[in-house]
Amino acid sequence: MTDQITTVGVIGCGTMGSGIAEVCARAGYTVVVREIDGDAIEAGLARIRQSMDRAVDKGKLEAGDRDTAFGRIKGTTSYDDFKTCDVVIEAVPEKLDAKQELFRSLDSLLPPHAILATNTSSLPVIEMAVQTGRPSRVVGLHFFNPAPVMGLVELVKTVVTDGDVLDMSKNFAGTLGKTPVVCGDRAGFIANLLLFPYLNNAAKMVESGFATREDIDAAMQFGCGHPMGPLALLDLIGLDSTFEILDAMYRQFRETVYAPAPLIRQFVTAGFLGRKTARGFYPYEESGSPRVKESGHHGRELPAGAGSHIRKIGVLGSGTMANGIAEVAAKAGYQVVLRARSKQRTSESQAKIAKSLGKAVERGKMTQEQLDATLGLVETTTEMNAFSDCDLIIEGIAEELDIKVEHFRQLDAIAPEHAIIASTTSSLPVVALAAATNRPEQVVGMHFFNPAQVMKLVEVVRTVRTSEETVDAVFAAGKKMGKHCVVCPDRAGFIVNALLFPYLNDAVKMLESGYATAEDIDSAMKLGCGHPMGPFALLDIVGLDVSLQIINSLYEEFREPGYAAAPLLEHLVHAGYLGRKSGRGFFTY
Numbered sequence: 001m002t003d004q005i006t007t008v009g010v011i012g013c014g015t016m017g018s019g020i021a022e023v024c025a026r027a028g029y030t031v032v033v034r035e036i037d038g039d040a041i042e043a044g045l046a047r048i049r050q051s052m053d054r055a056v057d058k059g060k061l062e063a064g065d066r067d068t069a070f071g072r073i074k075g076t077t078s079y080d081d082f083k084t085c086d087v088v089i090e091a092v093p094e095k096l097d098a099k100q101e102l103f104r105s106l107d108s109l110l111p112p113h114a115i116l117a118t119n120t121s122s123l124p125v126i127e128m129a130v131q132t133g134r135p136s137r138v139v140g141l142h143f144f145n146p147a148p149v150m151g152l153v154e155l156v157k158t159v160v161t162d163g164d165v166l167d168m169s170k171n172f173a174g175t176l177g178k179t180p181v182v183c184g185d186r187a188g189f190i191a192n193l194l195l196f197p198y199l200n201n202a203a204k205m206v207e208s209g210f211a212t213r214e215d216i217d218a219a220m221q222f223g224c225g226h227p228m229g230p231l232a233l234l235d236l237i238g239l240d241s242t243f244e245i246l247d248a249m250y251r252q253f254r255e256t257v258y259a260p261a262p263l264i265r266q267f268v269t270a271g272f273l274g275r276k277t278a279r280g281f282y283p284y285e286e287s288g289s290p291r292v293k294e295s296g297h298h299g300r301e302l303p304a305g306a307g308s309h310i311r312k313i314g315v316l317g318s319g320t321m322a323n324g325i326a327e328v329a330a331k332a333g334y335q336v337v338l339r340a341r342s343k344q345r346t347s348e349s350q351a352k353i354a355k356s357l358g359k360a361v362e363r364g365k366m367t368q369e370q371l372d373a374t375l376g377l378v379e380t381t382t383e384m385n386a387f388s389d390c391d392l393i394i395e396g397i398a399e400e401l402d403i404k405v406e407h408f409r410q411l412d413a414i415a416p417e418h419a420i421i422a423s424t425t426s427s428l429p430v431v432a433l434a435a436a437t438n439r440p441e442q443v444v445g446m447h448f449f450n451p452a453q454v455m456k457l458v459e460v461v462r463t464v465r466t467s468e469e470t471v472d473a474v475f476a477a478g479k480k481m482g483k484h485c486v487v488c489p490d491r492a493g494f495i496v497n498a499l500l501f502p503y504l505n506d507a508v509k510m511l512e513s514g515y516a517t518a519e520d521i522d523s524a525m526k527l528g529c530g531h532p533m534g535p536f537a538l539l540d541i542v543g544l545d546v547s548l549q550i551i552n553s554l555y556e557e558f559r560e561p562g563y564a565a566a567p568l569l570e571h572l573v574h575a576g577y578l579g580r581k582s583g584r585g586f587f588t589y
């Protein structure tokens with residue numbers, strides 16, 4: 001059926017319009033793209049050309065194919081050129097009245113068979129469809145930014161969309177090399193409804209001074225494997241579009257999580273719209289450039305000799321995290337003593353560390369001699385007294401406050417006066433552990449990610465009593481272990497979990513509402529946002545019980561109604577469907 005489509009019209013050649021025009025031309029369609037004036041069309045075509053050049057530089061496009069594709073695109077300021085279009089996709093700014101006006105004019109101009117599509121991210125497609133005499137031939141074709149790269153297209157059907165039109169649009173998206181996911185006509189569709197509250201939260205974190213833009217972005221990249229951090233992504237999307245999208249979601253759902261962070265409005269008012277104006281959360285070298293202007297920020301400045309007194313590290317615990325941390329510390333050359341509750345557990349930890357190092361040797365990442373030397377640095381014991389000559393002790397035992405407090409009391413009594421005591425807790429207040437000791441200024445959070453051997457991030461959690469020297473020393477030790485450290489205050493969820501878990505919870509609510517399937521939601525987030533896995537695959541790995549506990553602790557801390565745990569998540573936990581570890585969670589294994 002798509003052989004009926006030969007000419008595609010694109011209205012607007014901004015961030016999205018230029019990307020959509022490029023994608024269509026590269027797929028072999030003749031493309032007409034309209035802008036409001038000559039300068040805008042020139043700028044838009046230049047953007048397309050630059051993007052194609054980048055694809056050639058990266059070896060993703062032949063120079064000859066680039067020229068042919070570029071030759072298929074005609075820029076115009078007139079509507080007359082659209083008379084021969086089979087599909088027209090609009091990508092003008094996110095304002096309903098402007099889009100409605102555009103749909104009325106296009107309808108009177110286009111041949112009767114033409115399909116009219118909107119690239120809106122958040123406005124009701126039906127409101128545009130009813131402006132035309134062909135509401136059944138109107139769909140949403142929601143591309144993701146950058147359109148030439150992202151593999152997803154959300155295909156939005158309204159209550160009047162014709163089945164044939166839907167099929168044709170699906171095929172059309174397929175010919176563009178995109179995976180279409182069909183969804184209902186609701187603000188935000190799948191991906192944005194989950195993505196934007198997360199981005200908004202990140203903006204609120206910067207606004208409140210909770211963490212720096214660099215640390216927030218690094219945390220999500222290194223802690224979750226996202227291709228870019230939320231603030232860099234906001235700059236790419238455009239802060240004006242972001243404001244409109246959040247605002248439209250807020251108007252539809254009336255929930256505070258969608259209310260745009262005041263900082264976003266202030267940036268928009270000041271004309272700081274992100275990359276396109278060379279300034280947003282970050283300053284860029286020039287308009288449209290992805291290169292951040294030298295900001296002078298190179299992470300935390302450590303004083304000379306910071307952490308140099310740390311030679312021996314104690315690890316309390318013998319679980320997944322404790323074993324991983326002991327291994328990482330020994331690999332960095334530290335002397336390590338790991339204390340477990342029983343003889344059996346000490347030998348299990350030894351065996352696990354040896355096995356993990358053995359794999360590194362198999363993969364050629366380490367020699368047998370290095371393995372032997374590393375293992376030689378790790379001592380295991382059942383005695384708490386073994387910590388009496390440690391400079392840094394990292395606690396990695398059960399996530400229960402009473403148990404941790406009791407152990408901090410014991411550690412405080414045993415550890416040398418100068419020693420730092422760190423906790424790997426992911427959800428408990430570190431200050432409560434500090435208060436159990438006589439050295440609160442030397443107590444800090446060191447939140448490693450699982451598996452500690454692989455994940456590069458460590459969140460260094462500073463309580464109201466932690467000294468700067470302690471933070472510096474722990475940063476230096478983290479760095480020596482090859483980790484990227486970020487610093488944040490002692491607030492539930494720190495950076496990563498506070499941003500990640502409300503998003504995961506929202507995904508469960510979306511599934512529960514029947515709007516989309518777990519498979520569709522997972523593919524939307526993978527293909528539309530480049531996440532390494534979708535929310536349900538991730539929840540199943542983390543464990544539904546652990547996830548529920550983190551979501552509840554966030555709700556307790558912030559009392560944000562939108563953070564209340566999704567009932568479906570609670571039910572699955574009650575049913576014993578805990579994810580991969582129990583063979584069934586959102587998916588069955």
Ligand SMILES: NC(=O)c1ccc[n+]([C@@H]2O[C@H](COP(=O)([O-])OP(=O)(O)OC[C@H]3O[C@@H](n4cnc5c(N)ncnc54)[C@H](O)[C@@H]3O)[C@@H](O)[C@H]2O)c1
Pocket residue numbers: 011012013014015016017034035036040090091092093094095102119120121122142143144145236237238241245276
């Ligand atoms: N930015 C994103 O990441 C993203 C992703 C998916 C969808 N969208 C949606 O795409 C649409 C466009 O957003 P954008 O980020 O590309 O905005 P943009 O501001 O970068 O581009 C919009 C362009 O449309 C032009 N324009 C306005 N009226 C016009 C008209 N009547 N005829 C021709 N051109 C006209 C403007 O001059 C501007 O260049 C919005 O609906 C937005 O919600 C944006």
